[in-house]
Amino acid sequence: MTDFIYLLYELNGNVATITLNRPKQQNALNETLSNEIMCALQQARDDDTVRAIVLTGAGKRFCVGADLIETGISDISDPEKVADNVYNMVMTISKPTVELLREIEKPVIGAINGATAGMGVALALACDVRVMSEESYLMLAFSNIGLVPDGGSTWFFVRQLGYSLAFEYAIEATRITASRCLELGLTNRVVPNDVLLSSAQEWATHLAQRPTFAIALTKQALNYAANHSLSHAIEHEVELQKLALMSQDHHEGITAFFEKRKPVFKGK
Numbered sequence: 001m002t003d004f005i006y007l008l009y010e011l012n013g014n015v016a017t018i019t020l021n022r023p024k025q026q027n028a029l030n031e032t033l034s035n036e037i038m039c040a041l042q043q044a045r046d047d048d049t050v051r052a053i054v055l056t057g058a059g060k061r062f063c064v065g066a067d068l069i070e071t072g073i074s075d076i077s078d079p080e081k082v083a084d085n086v087y088n089m090v091m092t093i094s095k096p097t098v099e100l101l102r103e104i105e106k107p108v109i110g111a112i113n114g115a116t117a118g119m120g121v122a123l124a125l126a127c128d129v130r131v132m133s134e135e136s137y138l139m140l141a142f143s144n145i146g147l148v149p150d151g152g153s154t155w156f157f158v159r160q161l162g163y164s165l166a167f168e169y170a171i172e173a174t175r176i177t178a179s180r181c182l183e184l185g186l187t188n189r190v191v192p193n194d195v196l197l198s199s200a201q202e203w204a205t206h207l208a209q210r211p212t213f214a215i216a217l218t219k220q221a222l223n224y225a226a227n228h229s230l231s232h233a234i235e236h237e238v239e240l241q242k243l244a245l246m247s248q249d250h251h252e253g254i255t256a257f258f259e260k261r262k263p264v265f266k267g268k
Contacts, residue, residue, distance in 0.1 A: 002043055006033040008058065009040050014051040014208035015201055016044040023059025028067035029119055034093040037123075038100065045104050051208035051267050053104070054200045055127055056111035062136065065118020068145075090150055094119060098152045101126035102223055105216035107207045111200035112178075113193065117141045122151035125160070125186070128219065131200045132178040133193035138186060144173045159226060160186060211249035212267035217241075
């Protein structure tokens with residue numbers, strides 16, 4: 001088990017809960033926390049006992065994006081140096097983390113508490129599903145300081161909302177409330193703040209009991225379909241289906257169906 005400075009890692013049954021833990025800084029991302037998120041996700045990925053993951057933030061905020069002071073973004077004395085530093089952080093830390101969230105073969109539930117801005121939006125939308133508290137919101141705040149949305153947030157927004165809405169929210173930097181996120185499909189559920197984490201963990205526990213091997217293949221299929229033609233998507237689906245048909249979970253599911261009992265899936 002890795003020791004973390006700005007992150008909490010809790011294993012409860014088959015569910016790993018990863019908590020960003022810089023509440024005084026509103027869970028703003030510095031280099032250490034960004035590296036720790038990546039490390040925690042890799043730890044959950046490689047642990048065979050983990051079958052679902054919850055990602056959340058400590059305190060009243062999920063993540064307000066990059067730490068403007070520690071990343072140097074607030075330093076206007078040497079903009080070229082700052083630009084190089086930000087580029088390196090995004091490409092070496094943020095990009096691999098968002099990609100891992102999309103590729104990890106386990107369902108990831110984002111428990112989104114409070115303000116979620118900047119790079120925090122990309123982290124939230126990279127989760128497979130989201131539960132937001134009633135007080136939470138998403139905000140692409142980049143334009144407020146003359147910057148461009150990064151970390152993959154444009155990719156998620158334009159695919160989820162279409163160009164016009166994605167453009168409006170990106171250039172206006174307005175808050176998207178939890179209820180509006182639910183209307184737009186940016187979140188799956190909205191719950192009272194005091195039951196946010198328990199709701200996300202209960203959902204994760206439920207998913208951990210599902211056929212997680214098939215869930216992993218489904219995740220692959222959907223990510224592939226987002227970037228390929230219908231013809232290629234069908235071909236990819238059938239290749240993944242071959243793997244699913246040979247799995248223990250499929251055998252158990254069919255057997256339980258005919259025996260008229262609840263299946264006990266192992267994720268294999």
